[in-house]
Amino acid sequence: MLFKETVDPSTLELLGQIQQKPYFKDFYLVGGTALALKIGHRKSVDIDLFSNFINLRCN
Numbered sequence: 088m089l090f091k092e093t094v095d096p097s098t099l100e101l102l103g104q105i106q107q108k109p110y111f112k113d114f115y116l117v118g119g120t121a122l123a124l125k126i127g128h129r130k131s132v133d134i135d136l137f138s139n140f141i142n143l144r145c146n
Contacts (some may be wrong), residue, residue, distance in 0.1 A: 089125070090124055090125070090126070090127030092127075093123035093124060093128075093129065093130050093131055094120060094123060094124060094130075094131055094144070095132065098131075098132070098134065098140065099104055100111065100121070101134065105134075105136075105145075110116045111136070113136060113140055114136040114137065114138045115136065115138075116134065116135070116136060117135045117136070117137045118133070118135030119131045119133070119135070120133060120134055120135065121135070131132045137142070142146065
């Protein structure tokens with residue numbers, strides 16, 4: 088279960104769009120927004136994305 092009320096609807100929409108893009112397949116959501124969605128402890132306004140890759144190529 089996600090605590091979607093902790094994130095603005097436009098941010099949730101953006102996250103959904105990002106998930107559909109193949110060039111974001113190696114990224115994952117981290118930080119306060121990820122934690123807020125998971126445990127619902129606070130509101131969050133930004134998106135932090137991490138990847139395990141040091142060098143990324145964008146075509």
